[in-house]
Amino acid sequence: MLFVGYFSIQLYSNNMLTNAKENVIENNPEITNVVSINNIGKWGEWFTEYVLVVEINGLKYRIWTSNEGEISDKIPL
Numbered sequence: 149m150l151f152v153g154y155f156s157i158q159l160y161s162n163n164m165l166t167n168a169k170e171n172v173i174e175n176n177p178e179i180t181n182v183v184s185i186n187n188i189g190k191w192g193e194w195f196t197e198y199v200l201v202v203e204i205n206g207l208k209y210r211i212w213t214s215n216e217g218e219i220s221d222k223i224p225l
Contacts, residue, residue, distance in 0.1 A: 161187070164215070168198045171217030178204050188212070201225065 169185050181203040188197040197220075200211050208225040 164196065165198070168196075168213065168215050168217070169200070171215065172198075172200060172202070172211075172213055172219075173217075175217035176219060180204065180206075183208065 165185050165187065168187075169182050173179055173182065179202045183201040183203065185198055185200045188199055196215055198213050198215070200213065202209055202211055209222050210225055211219050212221045213219050
């Protein structure tokens with residue numbers, strides 16, 4: 149039973165990361181590649197933020213975004 153609960157949480161988390169990644173790409177066409185993505189915050193919070201490493205015109209940036217794909221901050225790496 150514990151395994152099923154853990155699997156459900158992992159599936160939910162992976163789904164949220166995938167949705168955020170797709171929204172960032174859809175709303176920001178200048179992004180050519182998403183290198184990595186991770187969420188900021190804890191499971192169950194109402195407002196989840198994400199931090200991504202992306203490529204824009206061949207350069208890497210770290211961006212912070214909401215689940216809707218709106219970039220709130222960006223720094224070059």
